[in-house]
Amino acid sequence: MVHIEEIPDEEPLNHPHGLKNEHLSLDRMIAEAASAHFGRPMTGADLPDAMAAVKSVSADEFIRQMNKMPLFMTELDETGENDEGPNEALEAIKALQEEGDPWEVAQNFKISGNERFKVKNYEDAREFYTKALNVNCDRDDINVACLNNRAQCNLEMRNYRKCITDCKAALKLDVKQDKAWFRAAKALLALDKIEEAEACIDNAIMLKPDHTQVADLGKKIKARKDHLEKMENQRRERERKKKWEEEAIKMSLQAREISTKSTKQPPEMPDGIKIKFMEEGKIESGLLFPVLLIYHLHLQTDMIAAMPETTSVGDQLTEVLAEPLEWDEQREYNPNSVECYMETKTGGLVKVGKNVSLLAVLSNGKCEITDGLVRILVVPKKRNTEFIENWKKTMKKA
Template sequence: MGQIEELPDDFDESLDLNRRSETKTETAPAPEPASKDNAPAEELPFPVNEERLKQMEESDPKAPKMPPVMASIRSHTTEELADMMNKTPLFMTDISKAGDEKGENTFLDAIQAIQNEGTRGEVAQSYREQGNEAAQEKRWADAKEFYNKAIAVVLAKENKWDKPENADEEKKLLRQVEEASYINRALCHLELGNYRSCTLDCASILKLNPKNIKAFYRSAMACYKLDKIAEAEDAASRGLALDPENKSLQLVSGKIAERKALIEQVAAKRRAENEKSKKEKQLLDVALKARQIRTRKTEQPPDMDGGGICLTPDPLSPESTVEFPTVLLYHMDAQSDFIKGFPEMTCIEDHLDYIFPLPWDEKGEYTVKNVECFMETVTGGLIKAGKKLPLLQILGGGKVEVVDELVRIYVIPSAKTGQFISEMKTRKESQ
């Protein structure tokens, strides 16, 4: 029975394995099994903590002896393993903890030495190219970090790189790398949503090259995303002044124009509403003064869900009727009813007719004939409000005032009016 063998990578495929050799071949001697003594040493991921391993073996003498690789892991705590892994560049997460007792790490030093080989321009260019590769794969965060490094090398005050053979070529290369790294980092910021950082990079680019079209485009896009329409419009217009046929700038310019028009439309509507509200308030103030109705506002007005004194049906017509939000206070039973709009020419009895009987009035004390109505005066006293009088007649003359645009009327059973008046008098004296 044939045996399938795996061929090595360097096997010569031109050979015919099915062709029998016409000459007798020698049988290759079977390889000798590797003895325990000459077997290659197994590489351990971490050094074995012999002391802890011994403690583990003593705590459980019957447990089988662990293989070296397992012992190198099990003899350390999780924190120790994490600390040792952090010293390995592949798993490094905190460079400040990557050194030994002396703060040294030979692996990290070797990698940094390799990264810094060459002139300043060559090292910066290397980082830039790595950033370009990451950007092509849309790994924007990684690309941004490479561009950060490229810019850091260009701007570093300490020159720890090889001396260039041609100083002018080196200077030219550094200038190219700086501009390219800034403009590409601006793209990364734009894709990552770091719009303010994008505008700052674009500003740095334009200091280097005031004619960089990409800088104008990306700045316009970032400002547009931040809803800074004036700044976005300025960046787009400056870019189009340099390159009127640029499709990207034309597209973002169109978006900016649409957004600007919408904002102006909203602003115009808000101005019109504010102007209308201002006129309504002015006309209402004139109407209240003409009727001699006193009003006052406190620092903590009640929440009436946007309601208030108003002119109806047309707030802008002096011929409209004034309506008042009103609360009927059943003081003796700690109950109340709210009337959103009490027209000035209607009387209290008109409202009591449809409100009574009250669902909680089991004794039947509240009827139109068996209640009296009261209102507080400006000085804190009480007046009796006629149930058949129009509200305008009660409020006019200045004896009472409407506080926080809410009319308050106490509705008291006739049999309890003496008790009510006494309680209100006591409350006033205690204030």
Template sequence: MSRVEELPDDFDEALDLNKVPPAIAESLPQPGFDAFAAANNEIPFPINEEALKARQTDPNAPELPPAIAAVQSHTSEELMAMMNKTPLFMTDIENAGDEKGENVLLDALQALQNEGTRAEVAQTFKSQGNEAVQELKWIDAKEFYTKAIAVINAKEDKWEKPEDPKEEEALLRKIEEASHINRALCNLELGNYRSCTLDCAAALKFNPKNIKAFYRSSLALFKLDKIAEAEDSAARGLAIDPESKALKESAKKIAERKALLERAAARKKAEEEKVRKQNMILSTALRARQIRTRKTEQPPDLEDARIRMVPDPLSPESTIEFPVVLLYPMEAQSDFIKSFSEMNAIEDHLQYIFPLPWDTKKEYTVEGVECFMQTVTGGLIKAGKKLPLLQILSGGKVEVVDELVSIFVVPISKTGKFIADMKARKTG
């Protein structure tokens, strides 16, 4: 009966597993390593002498090394077809056989997979997964663990019968638990955080005290920003092993993230409450002044300009400021005033706006213009230039639409035409 080989229990989960250990680095092929030449001097593919001669344009050229000649004597399509017959490079199993549909290497590998009991075959795959983990080959390791689990849960029993079925069954459960928890590590390293939590949950069904499952699950949930679940997973693990350094470190990170999110949530709640109070005070102030407001479905983009209370948005004693647009309808021009106090008159602003750069006829002066506003019913009222804006807006005859006050500024000589045009537009 085969033996279950776990990853070491003292395996340091806090290590940076993406750094290649020195021992492995030394064993890796160095630059200039010729894999074909090292393989017993065997050529990778049979040489097609006729095709090779046809490609040689210089009869005096030196003879190619066998490995290079073997590659250059075939087309890329031929090379891909021959590589597909090799298990290492196989991508299309239907076309992996020879003329008779046979592939000796593939048959041999498949036979090996069915050699031994179900537990022995599953253990082989799991051991290969462990070896891949030690080499940081996470994708390969994940595949081996998946195969181990597939063998255990396969409905068709095509393996040798065990001598002791009960012992075999217990061994299968241990292998399945180990494969799930080790595959969870692979998924964690690969960024497959949800899959990691599912593998941890599967491992815990076999062993509710699996510390690695709680640890890896807490890390994956932390990465998913599911802080409450991550905290619960770490807490459950620490309840079993209070001295686990890995779980303590995970719990610390989770607690820091939780505190950060709680502070952010508190700030957001406080800001929302502040805005709510500001809006309530502003709404009350507008009603008290009998200023009508209305919003449309497509308001203009005023950026950060809006009706506001100053200097303190939370004080009912503050004054109201309005965004105001001065329209010059006879010239199709306009000016925008971001903050127009209710205590200011229109002429207070006209004094610094005039003279207008486009007014070549000098028609627009403080004394030479009149101001108008539209009423709620679509008519016009004359807005006194010397009156405070509050006096013009209060009373309910005009309304502030989309938080913007609109004032028409017209030269006295053109007011008759302007009024006529506005009446025509209303009746039209």
């Protein structure tokens, strides 16, 4: 019979390897087992020396240190350790880049430029292509490639004139460079130099007749040319109509015996405010005049953009003075309580009848239109004498 010995709950459990169950945590049990087996506490594997050196460094500092290593650089940092002196590793790579025959040095710079271009860092790429060209190697293929690539960088950066300059330089070395013709055409199109753009794209099409991008650019240039020609034709038509209208207005005023004059400093008029025909382009339709009503005693004005020559001054005043003027606190201005005057050619005044048409007033031989604007002075009847005296004093000072 097998004897079974009962172990009391309070009796410690003896393990052959010396492990005691004292309600220890799993981590502590593993640590004690390791200590018993290896003769020392288990604290984790030792770090390599290089990693141990940065164990206590913050994440930001670690990234900064890594960025000084050329292999891990995300941006160009030319300072060395502790931000003092040059970055020796980077300087070593630069030195290697500039070693060798001139064409090898230029090729290395070109490769660096290509790498920057792939990640759309056009400014740095352009700088490397410039360095390659400054080597002045005797390999036209390298120089042409760098000029073409730098032209593309300038195109991406919208430096269109520099792009064109690089394309010209590339074509001087090799006139069959389709890329140079294509990029020059693209830059010229951006500058709206359509005739030159057409010439360049025609050469590119001759060299690459089946190239989709070349053909598409040719279509864009053609569309832009058509648009600009349309705009130019419209501009010329507007100019033609403007000149015709000016001459027709001049002849119409002469036929009506209306005098005009211009001053050295004419007032600025809003667009469309001028003497014109009632119906555009139709001389027989009659004239419209811009009229300035001047409330001389209150230093206020009202602009009538287009008063028909057949309208009487009284009818126009009835429309303008139908409601009290905002600044007329004494309510001195209404169609029945005012009189109208115009200045004569000699600086005097002529009273304007309210029932007389504007055409009759302007063609009386005494008044004239100044700078294309009819000026009518509006005065309260009860202050008529005051106005005339003020006018005389003003004329004497003038």
